[in-house]
Amino acid sequence: MAPAKDPRHTKAARKPIENNRTLKRKRNETELSTITQRVEELDPKVRLETFSELPLSDPTSSGLAASHFKSLTDIQSRSIPYALKGRDILGAAKTGSGKTLAFLIPVLENLYRKNWTEYDGLGAIVLSPTRELAIQIFEVLRKVGRYHTFSAGLVIGGKSLKEEQERLGRMNILVCTPGRMLQHLDQTAELDVYNLQMLVLDEADRIMDMGFQQTVDAIVEHLPKTRQTLLFSATQTKKVSDLARLSLQDPEYVAVHEAAASATPSTLQQHYIITPLPEKLDTLFSFIRSNLKSKTIVFMSSGKQVRFVYESLRHLQPGIPLLHLHGRQKQGGRLDITTRFANSKYAVLFSTDVAARGLDFPAVDWVIQLDCPEDADTYIHRVGRTARYERNGRAVLFLDPSEEEGMLKRLEQKKVPIERINVKAKKQQSVKDQLQNMCFKDPELKYLGQKAFISYVKSIHVQKDKEFIKGEDSKLQKNQPRALRYMSSDDSDEEEGEKKTKTKEVVRTKYDRMFERRNQDVLADHYSKLINDDGTMVDQGNGINGDADEDEDFLSVKRRFTAGDDALGGDDSDDSSSSDVPAADGDKPKFGGEVKVVKLSDAAEPLIIDSKRREKLLRSKKKLLKYKGNSTKLIYDDDGVAHEVYELQDEDKFRAGGDAQTQRAKFLETEAERNRVADIEDKELAKQKKREKKEKRKAKERALAEGEDGVAVLAGDEEFIDPFQSDDGSDAESADEEVPKLSKHMKHVSVEEEEDSRKSKRSKKSHKTESKEPLEVNTLEDLEALATGLLA
């Protein structure tokens, strides 16, 4: 007997399904053509008030409604119509004014109207300068784009390249950081950008500045020229050269705040206080104590500053949760911190400029700038973390007397209204004595203080705008260690010290005497290396100059150095003392130690070296090839003189091989095949090397485990972290893969500090033997949990 037919498969049953599909397709086609027509008819000069007035697709409209977005902000109503019409945009609007939707809606809509499907490949790239901001943009995209069928990916590193590579080929929209994007464009065969329709740069001025210059230029080289480009920032670049670099076509400049009285939100109250360097921590602590029911971000100039201030104040237990964020933390930890801060009602977040741009923490009450920002734009972005989207907020800038005039002038030029206020003397608390005691008791803290001081001096030294620091006296004063000053309990001593510095007399403060006592603690040696007899700083190997704690953001304060710049006196033969701290124009580096650059005089275009990490990267042959231009095939004649191929070839013979185009195509084809084969071999080789390395590491770990007797070894003097060891993150990737070890004596040490310590120890093999390695092994998660568990 023939089996009964599944009723769903009968002709009669199939018909309605097909009808449904056809109907749906027809509906979609009609919807598409209606929207397309509405977009064509849209007059971008007419100010619309609500999203419903815009010609948007159903999925976008539903996504906006589900996310409770109804009315348009100024920048949205002025830029979205142009962007929908396919125009390139230069969008500038105050912080917190809704720029993210101003570019995400056109991305979704323009791809939708083009009927973009998974088979069309990558349609749009959104670049963000930091990982945190990329994550945030991606979240907004997921929210408003939830009813679309596009696939979207977040490419920010932190995962294995391979894992990301496998997925990239299927993506329609990518939100990414420039470095990782370029890595994929260079290495991921599955990533095809030939069809790319849109490129978006959020915080465009930052992405276009010198920290990212090379990367962005290299990314753009990969992309098709005919595409739509959208640039957004609160502080926008209008430089023709920048626009040319991105091949912008007749861009529409939408500057919402250009005509406004101020460049910052009107709901933001801005003040500054004059607080000499030695009193900053007292003032900060007093401020925190008086604002326990607030959510505050405190910005500082470097990761080391952040760590020292965080550790110091944590020990003082001000009575509010403290968090800290800087670029050298692991990705997972950073994400955890931003999420915790976002979800906190009351907390203080100490941060570098990694959190200065774009981050949309809800309900931040105060932004404190403990260290003066490098320029007025950075000021604007930092204070923009509060008073977002019509909310109120307050910002206080701490200025050393030497910084007042210069900074105020720049803020005025940028239309930033700021008023001076004074600290109430009654509320001012001094924490000097407590900090001094803590530093005596806890060498870790003292060490952090020293590192913070070094990085502070360095941040002043590389400050682009030298006018901030006026006159030699103020420079001297500024260069005095904030952290070290806290170790002196005697104010009069300190003042005296300053006066004497001016008259070049040698003063022996209590603090000096303290360090003169030999073997007082593990840092005695380091201190004497650090401070010369005359009290000036000296560079020790990788000391000040090689001490690279910078996150991506910090790169931006460095001045540009082109390869082969004679004024630098670079010597590429010595890697060990290479530095990312450039000398003042035409000057010798201030703190001794030579500034080293890779010489690339034969580079096709000047190579910009603006960070140590970049310098290292560029030492790899593969990377360097990029700057050498295309190679040319040369043929030598009988006299050994090199000629271009065509010079020696007979024209008739050449023509016999077919026309130039065919020959070129043929040549490219054979070369591509050759490369493909070579590529496969290379990859196999790389895999094999990786396997061998892994096996070696495992064997080493096994040997170590067998040698352990379960007793933790306390680090002695010689094992202690050398402050002059570079922790520039050059081995960050390998460190990521390793299981961190925690020495039991380091009770309060943070995860990153532990990381630094491990790296230093690894590179200081001569100072220790295997058996002296700290024995307690934890997973990274354990360590992070431990670090966060230590929060006050």
Ligand SMILES: Nc1ncnc2c1ncn2[C@@H]1O[C@H](COP(=O)(O)OP(=O)(O)OP(=O)(O)O)[C@@H](O)[C@H]1O
């Ligand atoms: N049309 C809107 N209606 C209501 N809220 C909005 C609207 N557009 C944006 N927002 C909200 O305003 C806040 C700030 O938006 P967004 O982060 O896009 O600002 P921004 O201009 O990019 O700021 P920044 O310059 O600091 O990067 C967000 O919380 C966002 O949800």
